[in-house]
Amino acid sequence: xxxxxxxxxxxxxxxxxxxxxxxxxxxxxxxxxxxxxxxxxxxxxxxxxxxxxxxxxxxxxxxxxxxxxxxxxxxxxxxxxxxxxxxxxxxxxxxxxxxxxxxxxxxxxxxxxxxxxxxxxxxxxxxxxxxxxxxxxxxxxxxxxxxxxxxxxxxxxxxxxxxxxxxxxxxxxxxxxxxxxxxxxxxxxxxxxxxxxxxxxxxxxxxxxxxxxxxxxxxxxxxxxxxxxxxxxxxxxxxxxxxxxxxxxxxxx
Numbered sequence: 001x002x003x004x005x006x007x008x009x010x011x012x013x014x015x016x017x018x019x020x021x022x023x024x025x026x027x028x029x030x031x032x033x034x035x036x037x038x039x040x041x042x043x044x045x046x047x048x049x050x051x052x053x054x055x056x057x058x059x060x061x062x063x064x065x066x067x068x069x070x071x072x073x074x075x076x077x078x079x080x081x082x083x084x085x086x087x088x089x090x091x092x093x094x095x096x097x098x099x100x101x102x103x104x105x106x107x108x109x110x111x112x113x114x115x116x117x118x119x120x121x122x123x124x125x126x127x128x129x130x131x132x133x134x135x136x137x138x139x140x141x142x143x144x145x146x147x148x149x150x151x152x153x154x155x156x157x158x159x160x161x162x163x164x165x166x167x168x169x170x171x172x173x174x175x176x177x178x179x180x181x182x183x184x185x186x187x188x189x190x191x192x193x194x195x196x197x198x199x200x201x202x203x204x205x206x207x208x209x210x211x212x213x214x215x216x217x218x219x220x221x222x223x224x225x226x227x228x229x230x231x232x233x234x235x236x237x238x239x240x241x242x243x244x245x246x247x248x249x250x251x252x253x
Contacts, residue, residue: 008044011037019068031071035092039075039085055095066104072096073107080111083119090123097130097137105140112150120157128154128161138172148187148194155194159201163208166194170215177221188221196227 015037019030031054037047054068076092079085093108100108111117111127118124131137141147147169155162170177170191176184195216198209216224 008041012044012046025067027065027067028071028074031068031073032075033071034068035072035075036079039079039088042088051092055092069096069100070104070107073100073104074110077107077110077113081114081117086119086121086123090126093127094130097127098134100134100137100140102140105137106142108137109141109147112147118150118154120154124154125158125161128165132164132168135168135172138168141173143183144169144173145183145187145190148190151194152190155197159198159205160208162194163198163205163212166191167208167212167215170212170219174219177219185222188216188223191216191221192223192227 015030015033018026034047034051037044038051041047054072072092073096076089079089097108151162151166173184176182177188178185195209195213198205198212201209217228
């Protein structure tokens with residue numbers, strides 16, 4: 001990593017030169033490198049002051065670019081899986097999520113990607129609940145498979161949060177869940193699995209599992225009727241069979 005052998009003074013000069021350059025990706029790169037500098041060098045007050053300014057600035061401020069926010073989001077999700085940086089990244093995401101839209105929101109959702117990304121701790125729960133409070137972030141998703149897979153992993157340790165997140169996704173993307181020209185329908189088996197697993201619990205969780213499954217049935221998601229058929233042990237929507245008319249025997253004379 002170049003930051004470990006270049007002096008901090010040089011890094012500061014490089015970052016500001018990058019931010020002020022005419023390169024089309026300069027602001028995004030500045031945001032990424034600024035956050036990485038803050039994470040790797042917590043003693044660098046200038047970097048933390050600059051980060052605080054970027055997080056508090058309005059979109060239309062002369063000191064802020066939406067692409068800087070995108071860079072901060074990308075760097076945050078890259079560091080999310082490293083436990084030593086988790087508290088710091090959480091504090092950044094708490095500021096980013098409520099105002100995130102479009103590509104920045106989509107970048108934030110990458111925290112769901114990667115094995116073990118949703119480690120069951122307070123940092124994960126804070127960010128997931130914050131995303132639920134700001135559903136516009138979820139609406140930016142172009143693929144929900146990695147999000148639903150994250151809910152499957154979360155289910156054993158926090159079933160209520162997994163339910164609320166799954167229900168929100170089903171409601172937001174209800175029109176896309178049956179569109180086989182997209183990747184959305186391929187998440188149906190995992191959603192059904194979450195609903196069925198919740199029904200094995202007792203009390204409110206069982207009720208929530210039934211609620212999720214009923215919603216899945218209403219939307220006629222792929223595999224839902226087969227799952228119900230397996231539970232009930234009876235066929236669904238079979239065509240009615242008209243009984244054969246008995247042929248009359250001819251009387252023998």
